[in-house]
Amino acid sequence: MAELAWVAAALPFFSFLIQVFITGPTRRRGDWVGIIATAASFILSIGVLLETTAGVRTGSSFLWATMGDRTFRFGYHVDALTGVMLVVVALVSLMVHLFSLGYMEGDVRYGRYYTILSLFTFSMLGLLLADNFLQLFVFWELVGLCSFLLIGHWYEEKANSNAAMKAFLTTRVGDIGMAIGIFLLYSATGTLQFEEVWHSVSAGLLTPATITAVSLLLFAGAVGKSAQFPLHVWLPDAMAGPTPVSALIHAATMVAAGVYLVARSFPLFSASPTAMYWVAAIGGFTAFFAATIALVQEDIKKVLAYSTISQLGYMFLGLGSGSLVAGTFHLMTQAFFKSLLFLASGSVIHALHTQNLHEMGGLYRRMRWTAWTWIIGSLAMAGVPPLSGFWSKDEVLLAAYHSGRPLLFWLGLITALLTAFYITRATWLAFFGRPRDEEKFRHAHEGDWRFKLPLGVLAIMAAFSGFVGSSWFGHPFTHWMETTLPSGFHLVELEPAGIVQLLALAAAVLGILLGWLVYGAGVVSRSALIRAAGPVYTLLKRKYYLDELYGWLFVRTTVALSWVVSVFDRYIVDGIVNLIAWFSTQLSFATGDFDRSVIDGAVNGVGAAFSAGSQVLRRAQTGYVGAYLLVLLGAMAAGLLVLAFIVD
Amino acid sequence: MSTTLLVFFALAAISLLAAWRVVTDPQIMHAGLWMGLCFVGVAGIFLLLTAEFLAGVQILVYVGAITTIILFGIMLSDVEEVQPQEPPFYRFRRRFGRWWQPALPLLVAAAFLVALFTIYGQAGWSDLQPVGPAASTPAGLDIPAIGHALFGPYALPAEAASVLLLSALLGALVLAMREETLRVFRGSPGSSRVLQPGSGMAGREVNAGETDHPGQDEKKEVGAGT
Amino acid sequence: MIPLGYFLGFGVLLFALGLYGVLTQRSAIRMVMAIELMLNAANINFLAFTRYLYPDDPRGAIWAIFVMTVAAAEVAVGLAVILVLSRRRQTIDVDAAEEMKH
């Protein structure tokens, strides 16, 4: 079966061709072609997974181009990592195909939508099967193209087409780095085949500086594709596309391609401590940074978008901390629970026709199925055992704990808390409490099987897929990854640490609890929370009034004591929740601002510099023949002068 | 100073002076005639180089044909001479705007001169004397030799040059001929095509032989259309 | 006897004059004339080199003949183009043709 892995990619391609040339892109007949092809791919992928996890590694390639005495090949390579990824992509794609049947019903570009879905599935599977960097890059660009087309699916709205452009252009910035990295790698090793590159690395043919440079450049591509700081700006905007697309491309598969790239190149990355450090640092920082922003988003899809960025940061944190297992395991579980969350939000959006959390509420009563699956997804993401997210997050934190970078570990832990908090917030705002928009609430209803089936399947995966990496079953995932590494590389066995598990669990529970306190139980009203931000700010500004506190303590002890009690009352007991919430709010506002002004500004600034240059340079083209002649002949005369007097 | 040298200097002076007048004479027709004189001077130089055949070709082609075409072009285009009565520097300023830019053509020409003279000097070509007897035509410039070469090894480019002339003929014909003349030429006087204003106009004073065209009417059309 | 440098110098001067002319003129026909001067300079080079350095090779003379032929063809087409300009714009000032720029 593993030898037939390439068929899994070929099937969606044929489906694409059929939809383009036979069923036609405008009529709605192509959907079933896509679904059947993807389903077949999925079944094949399971077969591949079963074989590869048993230790089979296979592949083959054909000659694509010979340049000089070098050959470039196209082919496929299958191992356990590929097997896992194939199953994830094929399954999520299949579910999204099914979900879109209902979600996209009656859309003006229904046929086009399914056509591009097929193309995307093909490209993504092709990316996973690639056995060399060049092929990977080819498919890397193709998935970007599909993403562009799908983000701009409803291009009648200017914002959507702008978002498509932003996504395309921002990821290209990372792609330059990646392309340069591939050149460098090629000039250093003379090959782009994965196996041969790993061999050169393990044989010590590359200088450490080269390995670091190549790794960092490749990582630049991953940063763009996986929306890591500072190139993350495109992903929230990409939510302009249809929600099933967000689930497939911008949550589960394409954005994870960056993580896959680093995981695939693990033998290379792990040879450079500097590169590993940066991967972990950027991942850890992005995880925290995006999570704080997610705290205050009002758009349900934006919450999930920032959450995706944050979770992808988690994966990089895991990889950068030296654990291939942690990164890829979290990639897998996140794909399931995040696509589940997206599809559930799609179901909500389909029912309410709004994405604003403040216009939702109480939906549990109307949409039980959606609500339950969402809750499973959010609990999985929050890291509640024994759902999938718990195991993978635990693995990531464990890796960070052992990596000897305590700051990153604590960042990861705080992120876990924030994650639990914001997803609880979103859950409560959407599904519980009183409906805030009665009109919309009245029309809300659960969708038919086309909505329920994908949600159900993904919920099962989100709940149970974590067991493949759990200690209860003896870490089978670790053994799978062990088989993917080339000879000469070994996984670092991480010693389980009870404290990490305990802390992670505590963070999750605390986050959920705080979220529930604020949004569920209403212990603190949200307006009070925002009001409270003012005094707390003063408190911080005055260094918690410590100077004054000491004065009171020494001069008027009794009064001071009562005052201390009152302060304690007011700020500690009452406000402990407020404090955390406020802190995060401020931070996320600040980071949000940073996001808008600095990052966007930098991206736009470079563009503006070029178009300004363009405006200046085009002035040189005066339209007068005389001036053109002057440039032509003047350049000639200047050249002659240089030859006559300078060159010798 | 030998006679030949004197003759050379005289011819060179005439040619260069004429060339200078081509660039500066306010009357374009005169400039055309100066160009003819310059070509004659160059033909004289060819004679000094014992290239009698080439001197003849120079007179025939450059003076007889090219100068004539250009003079015809001047007459056919028949528009006010655009050479303004200003010194060239001043004119250039109008085109380029900046005060220093008028000096650029002079700089370019001067740079070319200086650079090439330097390079020639390095190559040792300044004082080089001819190989072989001075006065007689060398074998390479002998008419039979040229003829043999032209129809021997160089036959292919010669044939290609004829194709080039054909191409030039076609291009000049289709561009220079007026629409209605072309239509007569092509045997389709009653074409349904609409003649767009300003397409087939002639100048005011076309040659007398071509006045059978409704030139006057067209002139009005031109005025309206442009 | 005249040294080779004199002829070459004359050629360079002629070329430079053509260069100066083509850069300063606004009349299209005068620009064509200036370009003809440059072509003549090249011909002088060909013949002078033949006479002084390669007296037995007719190649230089052949080149001169081709240059003249090609020049005639070029001038014919060029003048036709200029004629169209003069008909459309009532001028042969090339600076009038500056609609397309930037």
Add this chain to the structure above:
Amino acid sequence: MERNILVLLPQLVLIATSFLVLAVDLRTGDRKNREAELIPWLVALLGTVAALVTLPLWVGQGEFWGRMWQSDRFSLFFQVLVFSVMILVLLESAEYVRSREIQSGVFYALILLAGVGMTMMASSRELLTIYVGLELMSVSFYALVGMMKNDDRSNEAAIKYYLLGAASSAVLLFGISLLFGLTGSTYLPEISSKLSGLQGTAALPVAWAAVLLLFVALGFKVAAVPFHMWTPDTYQGAPTPVTAYLAAGSKAAAFAALIRAFSLGLPTLADLWQPALTAVAVATMTYGNVVALSQTDVKRMMGYSSIAHAGYVLTGLAIFTPESLSATLYYLLAYAFTNLGVFAVIVLVAGRRGNEEISSFRGLGQISPAYAAALTLFFLSLVGIPPTAGFLGKFYLFFAMIEADYTWLAVVMVINSVISLPYYYNVVRQMWLEPPEEANVLPAGTAAGQTAATIAHRALLGIGPAVAVTALAVLLLGLYPQPFIEWVRQVTLL
């Protein structure tokens, strides 16, 4: 002196066809009849196909006609390229020539004759033949560019192209005369051997000057900065099929001459011209891409884009390894087909909308998705995104650069291709992400545009096949490059 008429068969076929076209055009002079109008076009097309078909009669490597004609794989490659370009240009011309009141007979005849000139440039090691071929091509183009006599812009384009072209050919001649003075020859292998004998002598600066003058003239034809100034104006003003011909044919032929002259005649001076060409190449690609960013006319934009691509191709010559020369040829092949595809769609859109502003591409994705998809593919190829011909062309160049330790140049080129992204993207966005603007469509009954259905029907004549062929070629060159790579590698074993 091998006077074999067979080596010239394709050229003779073209010349004969041009006569036939003129004769047929005289006979079908009354052009009320649409079918009759197409006869000269059909004759020209068939003649070009015939020329292409005679190529298998290739007589083999060797020099013919007194060393004036070189028949080798290099010339065969360029003949195939030029004839393919001509066929596609002719396909794109049919409707354009009809609707713009162009003298069809002369137009097609000149296209054929220009093709003869181009193939001559590629098929000789003698500067004289190269020069005559160059002039044959140029003279034909001067007339072709100015062919729309009712259009001020066409005339302006011709004036600019002509004056600059004539000046540059004078420069070329002066350069050749210097080379002749130094080596006593204009036969490239002889020049090369003489020059290697001159290494280290005081006469060498003359050779440098000659190299410079040669490069000015040929750089003018390929639109290298700073000799590029004519390109945007001429591209914008010329009839669109002629622009396509300039971009694909003229540029390829000029590169052929450049490669021949520099790699065959002047390799001993490579130390001098390699860095100079590298600098020019970098300046050219950067300038073209940056200025293209602010263009609104699509033909003008393609003019700047063509400057940028000239820069990319020049890098191949600047690196000057066998691999880089092969890559250059591959890039030329890819670029020619891609560009012809772009111009085919421009002809179609301009025919419908009446102008070539980028905004007239609005909503093309809805009106004719196939053409919009094809244009997107061509632009992807121009940017160098896989899996297109342009990607492989760039990749091959990168490969050659890296092998020759020019990695920095590859990086510059990658950055350049990113700079180029926005302006191609702008057109793509107009096509796919903007609704069509009905006001832009000319009212029914005017010369150019009727209903979309009519357009679709009309497009079948010429444009459809042209787009289909170029799109297939772009994909084939990108997906299955191996045979073509082998081909260009054999070619550069000069």
